[in-house]
Amino acid sequence: MKLVVNDKEVEVSPQAGMPLLWVLRDLLGLTGTKYGCGISQCGACTVHLDGQPVRSCVTPVDSVGTRKVTTIEGLSSDATHPVQRAWAEVDVVQCGYCQSGQIMAAAALLARTANPTDADIDEAMAGNICRCGAYQRIREAVHRAAALRASR
Amino acid sequence: MTSTLSRRGFLKSSALSGASLVIAFHVPRRAEALLLASGPKHPLPAPNAFLRVATDSSVTVQLAHSEMGQGIWTTLPMLVAEELECDWSSIRVETAPAAPAYFHPAFGMQMTGGSSTTTSEFDRYRTVGAMAREMLVRAAALRWKVDVKQLRVEKGFVVNGEERLSFGALAEAAQALPPPTSVVLKPASQWKLIGKPVHRLDTPEKVTGRAQFGSDIHFPGLRTAVVARAPVFGATVKSFDATKARAVAGVEMVVQVPSGVAVVASNFWAARLGRDALDVQWELGPGQDVDTVQLLESFRALATKPGAVALKKGDCDVALSKSSRRLVAEYDVPYLSHSAMEPLNCTVRLEKDRCDIWVGTQFQTQDQATAAKLTGLPLDKVNIHTTFLGGGFGRRANPASDFVSEAVSVAKASGVPVKVQWTREDDTQGGFYRPMFLHRVEVGVDAKGFPLAWKHTVVGQSLLAGTPFEAMMKDGIDESSVEGVSDSPYLQGVGAKLVTLHSPRTPVPVLWWRSVGNTHTAFAMESMLDELATAAHVDPLAYRLQLLKGQPRHLAVLQLAAEKAGWGRPLQAGTARGLALHASFGSIVAQVAEVSVDEEKRIRVGRVVCAVDCGLAVNPLALEAQVQGSICFGLGPTLHSALSIKQGRVQESNFADYVVLRLDEMPKVEVHVVPSKAKMGGIGEPATAPINAAVANAVFALTGTRLRSLPLKLA
Numbered sequence: 001m002k003l004v005v006n007d008k009e010v011e012v013s014p015q016a017g018m019p020l021l022w023v024l025r026d027l028l029g030l031t032g033t034k035y036g037c038g039i040s041q042c043g044a045c046t047v048h049l050d051g052q053p054v055r056s057c058v059t060p061v062d063s064v065g066t067r068k069v070t071t072i073e074g075l076s077s078d079a080t081h082p083v084q085r086a087w088a089e090v091d092v093v094q095c096g097y098c099q100s101g102q103i104m105a106a107a108a109l110l111a112r113t114a115n116p117t118d119a120d121i122d123e124a125m126a127g128n129i130c131r132c133g134a135y136q137r138i139r140e141a142v143h144r145a146a147a148l149r150a151s152r
Numbered sequence: 153m154t155s156t157l158s159r160r161g162f163l164k165s166s167a168l169s170g171a172s173l174v175i176a177f178h179v180p181r182r183a184e185a186l187l188l189a190s191g192p193k194h195p196l197p198a199p200n201a202f203l204r205v206a207t208d209s210s211v212t213v214q215l216a217h218s219e220m221g222q223g224i225w226t227t228l229p230m231l232v233a234e235e236l237e238c239d240w241s242s243i244r245v246e247t248a249p250a251a252p253a254y255f256h257p258a259f260g261m262q263m264t265g266g267s268s269t270t271t272s273e274f275d276r277y278r279t280v281g282a283m284a285r286e287m288l289v290r291a292a293a294l295r296w297k298v299d300v301k302q303l304r305v306e307k308g309f310v311v312n313g314e315e316r317l318s319f320g321a322l323a324e325a326a327q328a329l330p331p332p333t334s335v336v337l338k339p340a341s342q343w344k345l346i347g348k349p350v351h352r353l354d355t356p357e358k359v360t361g362r363a364q365f366g367s368d369i370h371f372p373g374l375r376t377a378v379v380a381r382a383p384v385f386g387a388t389v390k391s392f393d394a395t396k397a398r399a400v401a402g403v404e405m406v407v408q409v410p411s412g413v414a415v416v417a418s419n420f421w422a423a424r425l426g427r428d429a430l431d432v433q434w435e436l437g438p439g440q441d442v443d444t445v446q447l448l449e450s451f452r453a454l455a456t457k458p459g460a461v462a463l464k465k466g467d468c469d470v471a472l473s474k475s476s477r478r479l480v481a482e483y484d485v486p487y488l489s490h491s492a493m494e495p496l497n498c499t500v501r502l503e504k505d506r507c508d509i510w511v512g513t514q515f516q517t518q519d520q521a522t523a524a525k526l527t528g529l530p531l532d533k534v535n536i537h538t539t540f541l542g543g544g545f546g547r548r549a550n551p552a553s554d555f556v557s558e559a560v561s562v563a564k565a566s567g568v569p570v571k572v573q574w575t576r577e578d579d580t581q582g583g584f585y586r587p588m589f590l591h592r593v594e595v596g597v598d599a600k601g602f603p604l605a606w607k608h609t610v611v612g613q614s615l616l617a618g619t620p621f622e623a624m625m626k627d628g629i630d631e632s633s634v635e636g637v638s639d640s641p642y643l644q645g646v647g648a649k650l651v652t653l654h655s656p657r658t659p660v661p662v663l664w665w666r667s668v669g670n671t672h673t674a675f676a677m678e679s680m681l682d683e684l685a686t687a688a689h690v691d692p693l694a695y696r697l698q699l700l701k702g703q704p705r706h707l708a709v710l711q712l713a714a715e716k717a718g719w720g721r722p723l724q725a726g727t728a729r730g731l732a733l734h735a736s737f738g739s740i741v742a743q744v745a746e747v748s749v750d751e752e753k754r755i756r757v758g759r760v761v762c763a764v765d766c767g768l769a770v771n772p773l774a775l776e777a778q779v780q781g782s783i784c785f786g787l788g789p790t791l792h793s794a795l796s797i798k799q800g801r802v803q804e805s806n807f808a809d810y811v812v813l814r815l816d817e818m819p820k821v822e823v824h825v826v827p828s829k830a831k832m833g834g835i836g837e838p839a840t841a842p843i844n845a846a847v848a849n850a851v852f853a854l855t856g857t858r859l860r861s862l863p864l865k866l867a
Binding site for chain 1 (some may be wrong): 816
């Protein structure tokens with residue numbers, strides 16, 4: 001099976017029904033995308049399919065087709081995506097385990113809503129659990145990322 | 153390859169360093185061996201840690217503690233850099249291996265917990281930096297043939313008038329010098345980093361997906377295993393049929409281990425499907441009878457009888473009978489799972505003469521000893537590679553080493569290198585919970601409504617009983633069950649008091665959970681304080697201020713929180729404030745919560761103002777993150793989280809039914825630090841404890857309904 005992951009075509013042979021998450025992690029070694037719940041409850045596994053955020057833990061790899069998969073590793077080559085820069089400026093991360101998913105969710109939000117309100121952020125990001133409780137800084141950093149994007 | 157260079161037992165190791173300066177604090181090997189033989193409970197007397205200055209001027213700091221989000225990856229290097237005067241950008245960080253050199257200065261084993269890393273390492277890591285600086289300066293003085301007194305150090309250089317030499321250029325020469333036998337640390341007035349907001353050093357790898365957690369470990373030949381564990385606590389495997397499991401593509405082996413049956417496969421998904429296809433028959437045992445509703449009722453019955461005495465002054469019953477009024481209340485809290493974002497996992501490669509373990513752990517010494525026992529290898533052949541932890545909260549500090557011992561057993565039984573990966577359901581239902589607790593509090597008050605007699609009975613499982621830490625219990629009292637009650641500042645002036653404890657045993661394994669006993673004692677104490685204030689017709693703040701007379705630190709924290717929250721000033725309709733104060737881990741925290749209730753009677757917490765006195769705030773940016781995070785961690789159980797057990801089965805399994813706080817429920821948290829010269833306290837946990845009561849008290853102020861059971865539910 002062919003997949004386009006982070007702008008590269010890759011060949012994988014997963015068993016039928018294998019979620020995209022495990023193809024990325026176990027077959028392609030892209031471990032930036034995390035397993036948190038397996039049932040689309042926590043958002044740690046968020047990746048983009050053609051720019052849309054999806055939960056890779058419940059996305060059968062067979063359903064991906066020709067859509068482009070973007071993972072945290074493919075978001076930017078050098079951590080210069082506005083969301084990554086904002087995350088650093090606001091000192092968001094704690095344990096960091098959920099952050100790939102948070103960042104992918106935030107990047108997708110900003111791609112469709114350039115200047116989100118707190119309510120927009122709540123709606124887009126409530127599906128991403130952070131047990132360290134970095135939510136307040138995540139909210140702040142999404143606003144900061146929006147500003148960085150606008151000034152680019 | 154090492155030689156003793158000072159009476160204080162500091163060793164300098166050139167074997168590790170090549171042409172670089174290594175500062176190592178070790179106790180002499182013989183002493184190490186003696187202390188190890190006497191077991192991990194006995195603390196080593198000498199501090200240990202090290203750093204490496206390389207010829208490129210990079211400074212590598214070895215962490216004796218685990219980074220689990222609390223920011224120690226940044227704070228410990230700050231302490232080194234403060235004294236070393238290196239350039240901050242030259243700092244590199246590594247986690248230390250498991251070895252006696254890295255034992256916790258206070259606890260005598262390598263571990264991270266108890267909100268104790270910064271406080272316990274404050275002197276040791278600064279001293280390491282000061283020693284290295286002094287050796288570099290002496291090397292420069294020899295090079296220039298000048299007196300050390302005319303040299304100064306600046307951002308990674310030793311400076312002599314117009315001339316300067318980089319640390320890297322001096323590293324080799326400094327390495328050859330004997331280390332100082334004593335150093336003078338900077339006075340606080342000269343600190344450049346300590347006390348300043350410093351950004352985290354682990355951000356770059358954590359925003360790019362490069363940070364390696366235990367579950368990310370991968371190397372050729374590594375298999376993944378998923379284990380079918382007991383459906384009720386204490387159950388054992390009677391028999392199993394693995395025919396269907398073995399037929400799943402990718403499944404390589406099915407092996408029995410003490411905790412259950414492990415399916416070993418080429419990847420996680422195959423192992424998971426294989427486990428689903430397993431047929432295991434269990435010998436259930438007494439665990440099948442556990443029912444949390446019945447258990448709570450049995451706790452309620454126990455609470456009417458006195459338990460083991462934790463605190464006694466005067467004759468409480470006599471004082472109660474003489475009081476003008478008596479208030480009685482019971483408060484209860486459920487079992488809680490830690491539910492760190494990274495489900496438990498552990499990777500083991502077992503070879504004939506060594507065992508390598510990659511794991512996000514808070515308890516290296518215990519895990520190493522457990523693995524050594526299981527494999528029959530000597531301790532120093534068990535190599536613990538501590539990865540980043542995807543959250544800990546106490547779950548990864550287990551005296552039973554459950555997730556490590558199981559992985560070693562799977563590696564032993566399968567004969568292949570293996571990563572045991574828990575599913576979220578496994579993690580939620582796997583035990584080692586914050587125990588269920590019930591408090592019965594009976595208070596007799598004087599004519600003005602202030603306490604004359606305080607009779608307090610605590611019921612709940614001990615965290616220490618049955619573990620290697622049981623020796624810490626005294627006269628049947630596990631301090632962690634009564635901390636925050638028996639030492640409460642509110643009880644200082646109360647004439648008659650009796651705090652007793654029942655520690656019933658159940659088949660449910662329990663463990664420390666962020667802020668430990670304070671999670672329930674703060675709820676009981678601060679709820680009762682509010683009930684007393686209400687009964688006395690006194691403002692809740694004024695009531696507490698009156699009781700805390702003579703406790704200036706507590707007063708200052710409470711007053712600051714109240715002032716910043718605008719206590720007493722009007723709020724918008726449908727909103728009310730509640731407050732709570734609690735001291736734990738050497739720090740004092742006061743919180744004012746603003747609460748509203750929506751149409752569906754759901755409690756919404758909009759704002760929390762938090763004041764803290766933790767002595768010195770080493771990194772205010774990290775402190776703020778810890779306080780925000782602690783409040784979030786506490787609010788989950790305030791509003792939602794609870795485990796229930798029926799017929800021995802844990803009913804909740806994943807984030808759909810074990811509900812934790814999400815971003816849309818996160819209040820605006822404002823953190824205010826009291827400038828303080830008090831002894832430094834911890835900050836990873838203390839802000840978790842008071843939030844339950846602050847919210848419950850606000851709900852009462854808003855609705856007149858007193859909620860005494862967590863999670864708080866109005867409907």
